[in-house]
Amino acid sequence: MTDFREDGAAALEWAARYLERVDELPVLARVEPGELAARLPLSAPEEAEPFAHVLRDLDELILPALTNWQHPRFFAYFAVSASEPGILAELIAATLNQVALVWRASPASTELELRTVDWVRQLLGLPEGWHGHIEDTASTSTLAALIAARHVTGRNATVFSEHAHSSVEKDARMLGMEIRKVPVDENLAMRTDDLDLSDVAAVVATVGTTSFASVDPVRELADRAHAAGAWLHVDAAYAGSAAILAENRWMLEGAERADSLVINPHKWLLVPMDCSLLWTSRPNEFREAFSLTPEYLRTSDYVDSLSDYGPALGRRFRSLKLWAVLRCYGAEGLRSIQREHMRLARLFADWVEADPDWELAAPLRFSLVVFRRKGTDEENEAILERANRSGEIFVSHTKLDGRYVLRLAIGNFRTTEADVRHAWDVLNR
Numbered sequence: 127m128t129d130f131r132e133d134g135a136a137a138l139e140w141a142a143r144y145l146e147r148v149d150e151l152p153v154l155a156r157v158e159p160g161e162l163a164a165r166l167p168l169s170a171p172e173e174a175e176p177f178a179h180v181l182r183d184l185d186e187l188i189l190p191a192l193t194n195w196q197h198p199r200f201f202a203y204f205a206v207s208a209s210e211p212g213i214l215a216e217l218i219a220a221t222l223n224q225v226a227l228v229w230r231a232s233p234a235s236t237e238l239e240l241r242t243v244d245w246v247r248q249l250l251g252l253p254e255g256w257h258g259h260i261e262d263t264a265s266t267s268t269l270a271a272l273i274a275a276r277h278v279t280g281r282n283a284t285v286f287s288e289h290a291h292s293s294v295e296k297d298a299r300m301l302g303m304e305i306r307k308v309p310v311d312e313n314l315a316m317r318t319d320d321l322d323l324s325d326v327a328a329v330v331a332t333v334g335t336t337s338f339a340s341v342d343p344v345r346e347l348a349d350r351a352h353a354a355g356a357w358l359h360v361d362a363a364y365a366g367s368a369a370i371l372a373e374n375r376w377m378l379e380g381a382e383r384a385d386s387l388v389i390n391p392h393k394w395l396l397v398p399m400d401c402s403l404l405w406t407s408r409p410n411e412f413r414e415a416f417s418l419t420p421e422y423l424r425t426s427d428y429v430d431s432l433s434d435y436g437p438a439l440g441r442r443f444r445s446l447k448l449w450a451v452l453r454c455y456g457a458e459g460l461r462s463i464q465r466e467h468m469r470l471a472r473l474f475a476d477w478v479e480a481d482p483d484w485e486l487a488a489p490l491r492f493s494l495v496v497f498r499r500k501g502t503d504e505e506n507e508a509i510l511e512r513a514n515r516s517g518e519i520f521v522s523h524t525k526l527d528g529r530y531v532l533r534l535a536i537g538n539f540r541t542t543e544a545d546v547r548h549a550w551d552v553l554n555r
């Protein structure tokens with residue numbers, strides 16, 4: 127059982143201490159598969175335990191098996207960070223435990239979500255009048271978009287670049303849609319010369335691909351998709367957030383003509399996992415695809431409910447953390463963090479370019495550096511393994527034209543120039 131005040135204070139102290147010392151922990155978990163599982167009881171306790179036991183086991187059992195995403199030298203995948211206002215808002219969201227089935231079930235959750243998502247729309251320069259809501263992940267957001275696209279067009283094929291995120295293919299597969307992957311050009315952007323979209327339900331343009339942060343030609347794809355009666359969905363899960371900077375707005379040129387667009391504030395806007403924003407310029411069609419109100423939820427005060435725009439009925443109060451982060455940083459605070467990340471990425475890329483032993487493998491885009499040591503794939507793989515095993519940094523890899531390349535992604539607001547220098551030193555060591 128718990129004493130909420132006393133245990134709450136201890137939990138908050140644990141959280142604060144964790145964030146203060148996270149840079150002293152290994153970034154990548156140093157456990158073997160099954161090591162934690164072997165230390166966990168096989169069944170739930172019959173008798174109640176004090177919450178203090180949970181906190182104790184957090185240190186003894188859980189901490190060693192964590193890969194520390196909040197670590198300032200986490201440079202793998204897309205680095206993310208949960209800021210303190212977002213963390214506290216999560217505590218409050220759990221406290222309130224709103225289940226926003228329909229407007230009446232949580233007027234606050236419904237209306238705050240609409241307003242905060244619209245704040246982000248404005249910050250990104252997206253068109254007025256778009257309808258936005260929050261899903262858990264970009265995987266779900268894109269799933270919803272494909273469902274709407276199929277509903278509207280009555281067609282079953284999806285088109286996306288060979289470098290689109292695997293979630294797009296997974297979504298299409300789950301829906302039993304036909305998958306058509308399109309090769310990329312020298313800029314790693316989707317080629318458009320051979321596109322026949324006449325029987326296509328949805329084209330998915332990626333703004334900021336996962337491997338290289340490359341940007342598909344959104345305007346041209348919008349023209350082509352609409353001429354052929356297809357839906358255009360833009361997956362800007364990572365890079366889209368960076369359109370809060372005027373200098374990055376180019377990436378969304380043409381996106382004003384999209385039918386739907388997703389960005390993940392849990393990636394580069396300091397909001398704790400999970401928070402994915404999905405807008406549509408065709409809310410009526412979205413509602414047609416998703417709205418299904420059972421009798422027990424029908425009320426005389428029924429207004430648009432956000433469960434009419436996606437798969438889930440019960441919806442978490444996710445907007446609370448987005449609201450807290452937007453207010454406690456302000457748009458200017460978020461812009462200056464992203465600007466610094468892009469500066470740090472440029473700096474690292476400059477070190478790579480200036481060193482005869484290393485090379486950039488793809489053009490620097492946003493805060494992602496794709497690079498390799500001049501040598502074999504095996505050498506690069508060994509460098510990555512050794513660097514990650516050191517616990518000092520965590521970087522990841524991808525393949526470009528069959529070649530093994532390294533990725534350094536900057537996205538944690540705790541990352542400093544010294545951390546980036548540290549990464550360069552570890553890789554060279």
Ligand SMILES: Cc1ncc(COP(=O)(O)O)c(C=O)c1O
Pocket residue numbers: 204262263264265266291293332334335336361362363364390402
């Ligand atoms: C471009 C892109 N789209 C989609 C995703 C999937 O995001 P989520 O984990 O929110 O489903 C990612 C993940 O990194 C991504 O980079």
